[in-house]
Amino acid sequence: MTFPSQDGVPLEAWFIPCTGSDRLVIANHPMMFNRYGCPTHLEPWRSFGTASGNTFEVDYVADYRILHEAGYNVLTYDERNFGLSGIGNGGLNSGGRHQGRDVIGSLLYARGREDLKHMAIGLFSRCNGANANLYAIHTQPRHFDDVRCLLLCQPLSIRSIMTRELEQMGLADRVDQLEREIQLVASVTFDQMSPNLWARSVKTPAFVYQVHDDVLTTPADVQATFDAIPIAQKKLHWIQDTTLRWDGYLEFQRRPAPMLAWLDEYMA
Template identity: 60%
Template sequence: MNDEQSTRLIQEVANGFRLQPRAPILGTPTDENLEYENVTFPSEDGVPLEAWFIPRNGSDKLIIVNHPRYFNRYGFPSHIEPWRSMFAAGGNDFEVNLIPDYRILYEAGYNVLTYDLRNFGHSGDGNGSLCTGGIFESRDVVGSILYARTRHDLKGMTIGLFSRCLGCNATIHAVARRPEVFTGARCLVGAQPVSSRVILERILELAGVPSSRFGDLDRAVRLVTSFRLNEMSPTNAAKKVTVPTFLYQVHDDVLTRPSDVQTMFDNIPIKDKDLFWIMGTTRRWDGYTYFSKNPIKMLAWFEKYMS
């Protein structure tokens, strides 16, 4: 890739932080024969968030679920265009349907609240539609917990968190910023949190952009978002996590580096933590579908801390 092409790609990547395509919601819990309510609640800063609440009769336990960047509470339609082309180069060209996850949680005895982060799905626009790697999105995590604690039929429930990618970044940032909100939250299962710098540099590297241009990416992103890439990373925020945390990640994910999640895990300052590597694939999407196929470890974590 020549210098002009590199400059164009770097600017396109940076512009993507404010021009995020919304994916359609192509399913509902009805697809898994689950009864549900369409609900809405405000983020910490007032952005309206759209959600599904899936009740489990007789249960006093609630799992609050969010999603990766570009996804929504349904998942991501990467089996059809234009969403397929976004990540096909990494082999991530198949549908990720998260709705079966809710069936698994329901059958394990949990109520489920799953919401669209700001600027995705049907939730409202916030902060000029910017993606900030979890900084502003952390307000949505806070809003979801406050909703659960103030809704009359949920406020006495035991809460666990199931957060993925950008949603996990947001949860880590939220714990660091508003620790008092998480008092009583029993545990976190986190799928594939990621530092924006790492994933973007890998994308540029795969496209043939020389590493000498990576500093230009940081500057371009700052001009769009006002944040440096390192500010968006949950790595430092992980040092303030006090919730028992189980992280899992595709070890050979072509879009990241193992050292990124390993550093986040190492920075979590408590003993009640675990890190599970998914082996035998390079596709990031296999990390998002792993729970629906192999939920035992994650369910065991919830059971351990929510009993």
């Protein structure tokens, strides 16, 4: 199936119905992934994760099965420029800014579909998808008035990941140079691609989770995003005993109880 983003980019999607349920979870994915996940146990995708040790498969189908068995309908889609979805904005990424239109497109689709429009909606957004969710909330909050809750898996500031990657290459003094090169191509600076700023507009109960010792970022970056959320209905869940970001992407299917409890609390 397919539906349009807010600006018309066609988004390829799966809808997984749960008979008798009036609850819908809309899920998206990290950069370089798609709605299935990412086969980083195989080349050429393996090379994407090699430097950080993330060389194992992330298969999100298991997440959708858990949600379905817990009584949720699931809508999941490929963001623009990934998977089978259309190309937008010249194929450039922007730390989730452009994909914010995809988040809104998924909400417009759900509210316009006869069998879904009366359902309680929760958003399950991962990494670049979490950034997209936060940017959409920050810039167009009216679309989120009736969203019940958020699951935000590993939102990430572009400055944080670029700084960490340059440090690991012995090029820590080149951050400003890299930022300027990216700005010349994408027309945005690192700080304009930061969920730490956008999170201050969140009014929806939010569960944030993150690998604490993730080699691709710092705990302070995710803590700043969480701290910026200006409501009491929020929770930060740290994943310990690993440095691998992909372990965060698999946390839901390994230990779903805290996230399911959050969904159940706000989507009952």
